[in-house]
Amino acid sequence: METQRIYLIGAGIIARQHAATIRRFPRSEQVVLSVADPNKQALAVFTEQYPHAHAFEDAQTMLAEPALENDIVIVATPPVTHYELASAALATGRHVLCEKPLALDRAQARQMLATARTHGRVLGCCSVRFLHWPPAEAARRLLQEDVLGPLYHVRFLCVEQRNRPGIEYQPGTAWFLDRTKSGGGTLMDRAPYEFGVLNDLLKPTHIEVLSAWLANPITAGMSPASERDVEQHAGASLRYHLADGTTCMLTYERASGTHSEAQSCVEITGLKGSIRWIWPHGFISNTLTHTYDCNGRVESKTISFPRPDPEDLRFGEKPLYYFYQYLQHQPSSAIVNEQALFNFSCIRAIYDCALSEQPQTVVLGE
Numbered sequence: 001m002e003t004q005r006i007y008l009i010g011a012g013i014i015a016r017q018h019a020a021t022i023r024r025f026p027r028s029e030q031v032v033l034s035v036a037d038p039n040k041q042a043l044a045v046f047t048e049q050y051p052h053a054h055a056f057e058d059a060q061t062m063l064a065e066p067a068l069e070n071d072i073v074i075v076a077t078p079p080v081t082h083y084e085l086a087s088a089a090l091a092t093g094r095h096v097l098c099e100k101p102l103a104l105d106r107a108q109a110r111q112m113l114a115t116a117r118t119h120g121r122v123l124g125c126c127s128v129r130f131l132h133w134p135p136a137e138a139a140r141r142l143l144q145e146d147v148l149g150p151l152y153h154v155r156f157l158c159v160e161q162r163n164r165p166g167i168e169y170q171p172g173t174a175w176f177l178d179r180t181k182s183g184g185g186t187l188m189d190r191a192p193y194e195f196g197v198l199n200d201l202l203k204p205t206h207i208e209v210l211s212a213w214l215a216n217p218i219t220a221g222m223s224p225a226s227e228r229d230v231e232q233h234a235g236a237s238l239r240y241h242l243a244d245g246t247t248c249m250l251t252y253e254r255a256s257g258t259h260s261e262a263q264s265c266v267e268i269t270g271l272k273g274s275i276r277w278i279w280p281h282g283f284i285s286n287t288l289t290h291t292y293d294c295n296g297r298v299e300s301k302t303i304s305f306p307r308p309d310p311e312d313l314r315f316g317e318k319p320l321y322y323f324y325q326y327l328q329h330q331p332s333s334a335i336v337n338e339q340a341l342f343n344f345s346c347i348r349a350i351y352d353c354a355l356s357e358q359p360q361t362v363v364l365g366e
């Protein structure tokens with residue numbers, strides 16, 4: 001059995017969650033953990049919590065030793081650095097699990113995948129945290145059983161009034177509010193999870209973004225220009241092309257800061273019925289409602305799910321654990337390579353459509 005080495009680039013908030021996941025590994029005490037961060041304070045906080053970690057002030061020095069076949073590098077830094085750090089890590093011959101969003105734009109993401117291919121390595125994205133939420137799993141079963149008939153509309157709505165990254169959420173982290181560092185606002189931060197789940201359930205071969213909009217609602221305490229630099233409310237109308245050749249419209253709306261009413265709903269509607277559940281971000285509900293026709297009457301059935309077992313994989317543990325399973329050739333829900341590029345491109349296509357006012361197309365495996 002080869003030694004499992006994990007290299008963390010960045011020692012910030014999310015890096016500590018990844019380090020905690022190692023407890024899930026077989027022979028976890030033998031996993032060799034290294035971490036690199038030029039920020040001495042972040043590194044000190046990290047090593048206080050994980051004193052066995054080998055600490056470095058830069059990633060290049062950390063990755064200078066020869067690569068082993070199953071080495072994993074996790075890029076856990078702000079989005080502006082993902083392209084450069086992930087590309088350099090792949091070029092050392094290591095698999096890379098990159099934090100979401102994958103990159104700043106589609107060109108960077110495409111180039112990252114090309115570099116992974118050149119070096120025969122896997123590029124994964126951490127956008128898997130919301131996969132396998134019990135209502136979404138029930139939705140998957142009903143879709144597989146074709147209970148809803150041909151699908152024609154999906155609605156994704158998650159409107160939070162005040163949960164802006166860098167303001168209400170993690171207020172000390174300024175890069176969230178600077179487009180040059182984050183690439184954008186609520187879409188870049190939250191949509192990777194949402195399109196991760198939607199694309200996992202619907203499995204489109206390609207999508208079109210037909211129209212899209214971005215807004216930065218004005219609130220008190222927004223005086224620095226940087227706080228208005230990123231969108232906090234966005235929406236899009238998309239056409240999904242499904243594997244069976246049919247199409248389905250998807251209406252997407254997301255807010256982390258808005259004057260609209262707080263709402264959350266994922267709804268998939270077909271000619272024979274619909275299913276609806278609440279997106280588990282800022283809203284808590286563990287039910288799914290199935291609505292259908294019964295002799296001309298509207299019937300609804302609500303399924304409740306027990307709370308997850310404390311021993312279940314937690315949200316924050318999924319990215320590294322799924323990626324490890326994938327590399328071990330075990331069944332895995334990791335989002336890697338073409339799928340990671342496709343999911344990210346769906347989100348960037350919303351920006352491209354909103355800014356150019358032109359429809360955009362994204363093809364899986366393009």
Ligand SMILES: NC(=O)c1ccc[n+]([C@@H]2O[C@H](COP(=O)([O-])OP(=O)(O)OC[C@H]3O[C@@H](n4cnc5c(N)ncnc54)[C@H](O)[C@@H]3O)[C@@H](O)[C@H]2O)c1
Pocket residue numbers: 009010011012013014015036037038039042058059076077078079081085099100101170173189
């Ligand atoms: N904070 C969250 O709740 C959360 C959740 C999921 C995903 N993420 C994602 O994780 C990534 C990091 O977010 P965070 O909240 O941990 O940020 P953070 O600011 O807490 O930590 C980022 C760390 O990266 C370090 N860094 C910057 N450039 C570096 C470089 N070249 N080499 C090494 N280290 C470098 C910084 O010094 C900092 O310590 C982002 O992509 C974010 O979207 C964050």
